[in-house]
Amino acid sequence: xxxxxxxxxxxxxxxxxxxxxxxxxxxxxxxxxxxxxxxxxxxxxxxxxxxxxxxxxxxxxxxxxxxxxxxxxxxxxxxxxxxxxxxxxxxxxxxxxxxxxxxxxxxxxxxxxxxxxxxxxxxxxxxxxxxxxxxxxxxxxxxxxxxxxxxxxxxxxxxxxxxxxxxxxxxxxxxxxxxxxxxxxxxxxxxxxxxxxxxxxxxxxxxxxxxxxxxxxxxxxxxxxxxxxxxxxxxxxxxxxxxxxxxxxxxxxxxxxxxxxxxxxxxxxxxxxxxxxxxxxxxxxxxxxxxxxxxxxxxxxxxxxxxxxxxxxxxxxxxxxxxxxxxxxxxxxxxxxxxxxxxxxxxxxxxxxxxxxxxxxxxxxxxxxxxxxxxxxxxxxxxxxxxxxxxxxxxxxxxxxxxxxxx
Numbered sequence: 001x002x003x004x005x006x007x008x009x010x011x012x013x014x015x016x017x018x019x020x021x022x023x024x025x026x027x028x029x030x031x032x033x034x035x036x037x038x039x040x041x042x043x044x045x046x047x048x049x050x051x052x053x054x055x056x057x058x059x060x061x062x063x064x065x066x067x068x069x070x071x072x073x074x075x076x077x078x079x080x081x082x083x084x085x086x087x088x089x090x091x092x093x094x095x096x097x098x099x100x101x102x103x104x105x106x107x108x109x110x111x112x113x114x115x116x117x118x119x120x121x122x123x124x125x126x127x128x129x130x131x132x133x134x135x136x137x138x139x140x141x142x143x144x145x146x147x148x149x150x151x152x153x154x155x156x157x158x159x160x161x162x163x164x165x166x167x168x169x170x171x172x173x174x175x176x177x178x179x180x181x182x183x184x185x186x187x188x189x190x191x192x193x194x195x196x197x198x199x200x201x202x203x204x205x206x207x208x209x210x211x212x213x214x215x216x217x218x219x220x221x222x223x224x225x226x227x228x229x230x231x232x233x234x235x236x237x238x239x240x241x242x243x244x245x246x247x248x249x250x251x252x253x254x255x256x257x258x259x260x261x262x263x264x265x266x267x268x269x270x271x272x273x274x275x276x277x278x279x280x281x282x283x284x285x286x287x288x289x290x291x292x293x294x295x296x297x298x299x300x301x302x303x304x305x306x307x308x309x310x311x312x313x314x315x316x317x318x319x320x321x322x323x324x325x326x327x328x329x330x331x332x333x334x335x336x337x338x339x340x341x342x343x344x345x346x347x348x349x350x351x352x353x354x355x356x357x358x359x360x361x362x363x364x365x366x367x368x369x370x371x372x373x374x375x376x377x378x379x380x381x382x383x384x385x386x387x388x389x390x391x392x393x394x395x396x397x398x399x400x401x402x403x404x405x406x407x
Contacts, residue, residue: 021080031094048107051107096165117132157221175363287365287366
């Protein structure tokens, strides 16, 4: 792995934009590995270069032959085009959670995507002859795309994953604009309505975090669904975080209560987690758990009544989510850094709502340079790599059935 990472990236070694499928897959996996094992600005910029390469090859326009140089001068079989679709959506996920975690603008624009969602699952020998489904130009129509996805026997969980990633991107935009002190009230209200419509478009029982044993839901598919649920709950958490306490105290308290509910929903998902699937799930979900445990800590410190039953419940949730991060830290470096960052930023002193409002007004995502700098001085020396390299099967991570790409 070290020799691969030390090698010059294709963006610097090839004079043209054309790269074959195997080489692009390799660069996707290396970008994925670097972000989670050596997180920081270089890993973020590596994903940025990968995304620009995907744009240069026209992978965002795979359904338009004249716009996509991946075709070259030859006709490409539908199975190979489907392989490239998986590559594009991998890049889309990497762009999504890397830039969200850095509080940076996205490189991929939703309106510029003319690549269909995937249709071939791991059980299919070829791409089934089914209608192509596309992400909408407007997030307001994500519920319509969701209905199309669940009505066809395509790779349902993966495509829902792309949809939940898309709405979480929008919450990331709201948070980033808030950090720059811009007014986002209208955008927040619109996104809340979009999220409500999307949740209602999902199949009955989809939001239940327990595995649907009666429907023979496999453990792998259950954990992909749990990842999608984490996206939905984190979206609601980010857009529920209150601000400007002095302007409207009642509205602020209502938002703070909604954020508590979101934290409790995420804690319920963590309760259902089976760590035997952790090596097959994108560890970027640890960024979601970090934000949740940080907000839960603030919620707990707002409770002045030491006899309140909520106090012990929140303390248990904190502990459980820390254990979740520790499980992932045995494989990857990113959750180890997040644990250290939480332990250095959390406290036990009591807070009033005005204090919380001041803290939230300065909220930055964990890999934002100013936040990450506080953790990087001690984190990299603590974890040289996973305890067991065999637990990280990058080929397995590329498999359509285990595409747990996250945040």
